[in-house]
Amino acid sequence: MIQFVKHNDVDTEKWDKCIRKSVNCLPYAFSWYLDIVVSQWDALVLNDYEAVFPLPCKSKYKITYSITPFWVQQLGLFSLTCSSFSRVNEFIEAIPNSYRYIDLNMNFNTHLSPASFSKIRTNNNFVIPLDKPYSAVKKGYSKNLLRNLKKGNSNNLQLFKNDSPNSLINLFRSDKGKYLKHFRDEDYKRLETIMHVAVHKNCGQILMVYGEGNRLLAGMFLVFSPRRVVLLFTGNSDEGRALGAMPFLIDSFFKESANSGIVFDFEGSNNHDLAQFYKSFGAVNESYQNLKINRLPSVLKYFK
Missing domain, CATH: 3.40.630.30 (Gcn5-related N-acetyltransferase (GNAT))
Known part of the structure; x- marks a missing residue:
């Protein structure tokens, strides 16, 4: 089950273990790195941290939004197994409606279907x-x-x-x-x-x-x-x-x-x-x- 977890409730030990052992590990997704680049981040978590999806969080005029922070190129879904990446749409659909605007870079192992999401841009790396x-x-x-x-x-x-x-x-x-x-x-x-x-x-x-x-x-x-x-x-x-x-x-x-x-x-x-x-x-x-x-x-x- 995919759960939305508020920042203070994230088990950072389990989180970092998942990132470190993920098949698509990137340094940006470790808890210490996220803590530096953004004042608050929430998360989507599959079961007992089998896969995770960080949500950098900001608020302006009482509107919550999630954008890729400065000094971060890629975030998105990180998983211990390749099979979870087929569920990326489920993760995105699990982002609470309280997030009114989303502008997030996925990672090289997260592939979204243009048929499912109207605004997708591909970047070079x-x-x-x-x-x-x-x-x-x-x-x-x-x-x-x-x-x-x-x-x-x-x-x-x-x-x-x-x-x-x-x-x-x-x-x-x-x-x-x-x-x-x-x-x-x-x-x-x-x-x-x-x-x-x-x-x-x-x-x-x-x-x-x-x-x-x-x-x-x-x-x-x-x-x-x-x-x-x-x-x-x-x-x-x-x-x-x-x-x-x-x-x-x-x-x-x-x-x-x-x-x-x-x-x-x-x-x-x-x-x-x-x-x-x-x-x-x-x-x-x-x-x-x-x-x-x-x-x-x-x-x-x-x-x-």
Whole structure:
């Protein structure tokens, strides 16, 4: 039986065990991660936590809604067995009517029928399995990427592990962040908390690239689940781009993690240029769906 469970009644030990052992485990769905990115989340639970469906919860003007939080790409249904995914429609139908507006990204293993739900959008997400030797992984690299790696290797770039979260965040804010006005201070604060907690739990890692004169060029933050590592956040600089620092950084991780069996998740992208960059490593598209359900009163419905 699928039950709706309020946030305070969720058994987080059973919840996290279900996420950890699920066939489609993603780091976003662990209770500690959800607690950081949203002030409240409720849940749909099958039997004794055999499958779970997180519902991030917000309220405005006494209207409750559920949207995918910042720093989360995919949620949806997580299950110990593949058989539960055929019941995804039942889970969505079990979302209480008190949730008047829903805008949630499903995960790569949750497939909705357009015939059942009118507003479904498919998004791109590129991944590469690191289940073979590095030499085999490198065979999938594009010629342009190989040229950039050669450039990076000739510029005496140095890889540094476990730098501070603020170093990476400030690098981003001084570069691309200057132009992304929808990033708020509280979003960066939540990201910093995710980084600190993940590193403390041994499921997060910050990797940086420095050039000559100890100049910070590029960096990335990775968050791990048992079978997947997600590229959650990156920072770059004009000099880093010129010296091929980001390709050098990702390639360095691939060298260390080849034959590990984990999936490297680039966490995107619908952006053409980013998609081409990810594909240059031999990544393939593992798409996911976005679901919108609008139960707002008629006077508000057309504002969404």
